Amino acid sequence: MDSIAGNFLLVRADALSLLLPLDGIGAAGYLEEEPKATELPGLFTTGHADQSRFVIAPSGRLRPLAHYPAARFVVTPLAFEGKNILVAWSEMKVLIAARFDVHELPPAATSHGSPVRGYVRMGGRPVFRTDPQRLLGFMFSGAGPDD
Amino acid sequence: MTEVDTPFAPARALSYAPGRDAAFAEHCAVALMETPPIHEVPGAPIHCLGLIEWTGHLIPLIDLRKLVDRESGASQTMPGHVLVLAWQAAPGEALQYGAVCAPSLVTAIRVSDAQCCAAPEDLRSLETIAAAFFERDGQRVPILDTRSLFAAGVSEGS
Numbered sequence: 001m002d003s004i005a006g007n008f009l010l011v012r013a014d015a016l017s018l019l020l021p022l023d024g025i026g027a028a029g030y031l032e033e034e035p036k037a038t039e040l041p042g043l044f045t046t047g048h049a050d051q052s053r054f055v056i057a058p059s060g061r062l063r064p065l066a067h068y069p070a071a072r073f074v075v076t077p078l079a080f081e082g083k084n085i086l087v088a089w090s091e092m093k094v095l096i097a098a099r100f101d102v103h104e105l106p107p108a109a110t111s112h113g114s115p116v117r118g119y120v121r122m123g124g125r126p127v128f129r130t131d132p133q134r135l136l137g138f139m140f141s142g143a144g145p146d147d
Numbered sequence: 148m149t150e151v152d153t154p155f156a157p158a159r160a161l162s163y164a165p166g167r168d169a170a171f172a173e174h175c176a177v178a179l180m181e182t183p184p185i186h187e188v189p190g191a192p193i194h195c196l197g198l199i200e201w202t203g204h205l206i207p208l209i210d211l212r213k214l215v216d217r218e219s220g221a222s223q224t225m226p227g228h229v230l231v232l233a234w235q236a237a238p239g240e241a242l243q244y245g246a247v248c249a250p251s252l253v254t255a256i257r258v259s260d261a262q263c264c265a266a267p268e269d270l271r272s273l274e275t276i277a278a279a280f281f282e283r284d285g286q287r288v289p290i291l292d293t294r295s296l297f298a299a300g301v302s303e304g305s
Contacts, residue, residue, distance in 0.1 A: 062189035107299035108207040114190035126186050126205055
């Protein structure tokens with residue numbers, strides 16, 4: 001079992017909890033209006049004209065939600081392939097100077113292209129460890145919205 | 148050798164779908180749990196429903212029906228009961244655990260070499276994780292190797 005220490009972002013999408021390294025993640029924000037759908041299912045925009053930004057809301061399976069849930073107004077900008085994508089969460093916390101024991105995922109629960117690298121436990125529940133590249137790479141990997 | 152003195156091995160059998168049974172060596176079956184909470188794992192194979200807690204550990208839960216049928220749907224199966232299984236990767240190593248959905252009663256059976264048969268066409272996907280197949284009540288039943296069942300890449304390799 002490995003240990004990790006540092007500053008982290010703890011986020012939740014429905015029942016799914018994720019732990020990301022805080023380094024490189026922009027300041028969290030709040031959406032003041034419901035994002036608008038784009039031609040791409042699961043991808044939304046917020047803001048006006050040249051100020052608009054893409055928004056995506058992960059499901060509990062880490063797939064883009066097809067319909068934007070009104071309760072997802074907390075967003076964090078995550079860098080992906082040269083763009084900052086706003087990712088909308090059910091809940092978000094910043095953890096400073098935290099330390100965790102990391103458990104490996106059982107081989108049966110992993111697959112090629114898995115977006116998570118092990119998990120830590122908080123309150124008995126698994127919090128899956130990932131990073132912006134893996135997270136958004138998986139969400140944009142082509143399976144499309146499933147919720 | 149006559150049928151009378153054919154040796155039998157004890158096993159545990161369950162129906163993972165109507166008319167479809169699977170068996171495990173008796174010593175591998177360690178517990179039966181009722182409707183445990185499931186923690187879904189993003190990116191897990193479709194037949195792995197997630198992790199469940201057992202004696203302080205989070206262990207993988209596999210739906211054999213999804214493994215055999217290669218279902219592509221993302222719908223969550225409500226497993227009802229689950230059968231917790233144990234295996235040892237190598238002599239002297241600690242036991243490892245996993246679970247399979249047990250939508251029906253888990254029964255104690257005895258299997259003899261005389262019942263051994265070839266894999267049926269519709270269960271070819273289980274050949275790489277089955278120690279053997281046997282005939283029982285007109286059905287060809289796999290005896291699944293627990294260590295292989297919970298290895299990585301089962302659905303790709305089977």
